[in-house]
Amino acid sequence: MKILVVGAGAVGGYFGARLAQAGRDVTFLVRPQRFEQLQRDGLRIVSPHGDLTIKPKTVTADKVSAPFDVVFLSVKAQALDQAVNDMAAAVGPDTMIYPVLNGMRHMGTLASRFGERAVLGGVCMVATDLDAEGRIVQLAPMQKLVYGEIDGQISDRVRALDAEFTGAGFDTQLSATIQQxxxxxxxxxxxxxxxxxxxxxxxxxxxxxxxxxxxxxxxxxxxxxxxxxxxxxxxxxxxxxxxxxxxxxxxxxxxxxxxxxxxxxxxxxxxxxxxxxxxxxxxxxxxxxxxxxxxxxxxxxxxxxxxxxx
CATH class of the missing domain: 1.10.1040.10 (N-(1-d-carboxylethyl)-l-norvaline Dehydrogenase; domain 2)
Known part of the structure; x- marks a missing residue:
């Protein structure tokens, strides 16, 4: 699968880097300042599971020209509207949008823009922070992604997502009760x-x-x-x-x-x-x-x- 991680901050950067390290096809959609930092220093993680530095594939919004299979959305709520505009060209008729934002309000925003079918439910369990050098610092060992269809169905596409995420260096769970x-x-x-x-x-x-x-x-x-x-x-x-x-x-x-x-x-x-x-x-x-x-x-x-x- 072609995976677009929207943002390379504390959450998206962490899981995106682990996926890339495991050989998945990951591209990070970033703002120009973060783009320059990543080009210069790489994407750096300090973690109890092992430190990591990768040279990530990155793109800015003006360079996104084709749909991805998965859009992994992990921005802060205040950046959601901008992120929705930035990632629009990456969302095709078969794209799965996997958001791990806090709360539930973002689900309505995404469904209104891209349609309810495009949006999966998601939960991310990790404690990470960006330090002054732009490194992602993991504060505790916990690291897990939970995902599922909103209606609870175990669909072929969410099984495919599960196969893509499993074995990438963090815990995963395919859920039939994602809203709960x-x-x-x-x-x-x-x-x-x-x-x-x-x-x-x-x-x-x-x-x-x-x-x-x-x-x-x-x-x-x-x-x-x-x-x-x-x-x-x-x-x-x-x-x-x-x-x-x-x-x-x-x-x-x-x-x-x-x-x-x-x-x-x-x-x-x-x-x-x-x-x-x-x-x-x-x-x-x-x-x-x-x-x-x-x-x-x-x-x-x-x-x-x-x-x-x-």
Missing amino acids: DMWNKWVFIATLGLVTCLLDGPIGEINSATDGTAIALRAVEECASVAAARGYSIPAPFLENLRKQVSDKSSPQTSSMYRDLEKGKSVEVETILGDLLSHAGEHKLETAVLQAACVRLRVYQKARLSKKAK
């Missing part, structure tokens, strides 16, 4: 992002403070209640594991939103928390902690944009 999987991840990242950003620290430090654990556990229940109201009740073992993670007094864990916040970067507040809060409002749920985190990050985003405008 996406909600599970959404609740996980929303809870972790809410707690670390609202309470301004890693999980261990939060739980070492008086009432920190109570707020963390309240966040779990609020986020899970939204999923249940939407018809995607989070499985009990998943919830129990999440409760353990967010109440661990020795944990150094943060969240990608918190790491972006610490760097003064834009955060995915509306995609991860704001959209969840909207669903809560539709179902008249009490989600005061979720609401507080949304307000805190909206204030941050507004101040950040005001600073940039000066």
Whole structure:
């Protein structure tokens, strides 16, 4: 399969590099500045699974002229609209779009532009970050891609995708319940992002403070209640594991939103928390902690944009 990875950031760059290392036909669609950096330095990964540097096949949007078999979309929510325009020429009648963005809002955007049939469901489990040198640094051993048809069918095309991704140096799962999987991840990242950003620290430090654990556990229940109201009740073992993670007094864990916040970067507040809060409002749920985190990050985003405008 010809695979186009849209972006060579912390997520797409990581999995795309592993696929390329395993001999898959991978091209990265990148912005001009990243194109120049990759041409100069290569795509570099620092990982507990082994460091890697490759000379990737790269292309900019103006040079995409033919459809790909798979478009692997892993940009941040704020870059989605631009990415959709950039990748349009790569999407043909038989192209599979495999998005691993956070939340669920992007699914409607992609279906509106390219049709529902083109879009698969996707979940990515990895903790990576871009350092100051443009290297992708893997922060924990976990590395997994989950994919499936939205209607739960195990189609020939998704089997072919599974064959392409399997054995490429990371864990994979072909799912017949991908929407549930996406909600599970959404609740996980929303809870972790809410707690670390609202309470301004890693999980261990939060739980070492008086009432920190109570707020963390309240966040779990609020986020899970939204999923249940939407018809995607989070499985009990998943919830129990999440409760353990967010109440661990020795944990150094943060969240990608918190790491972006610490760097003064834009955060995915509306995609991860704001959209969840909207669903809560539709179902008249009490989600005061979720609401507080949304307000805190909206204030941050507004101040950040005001600073940039000066």
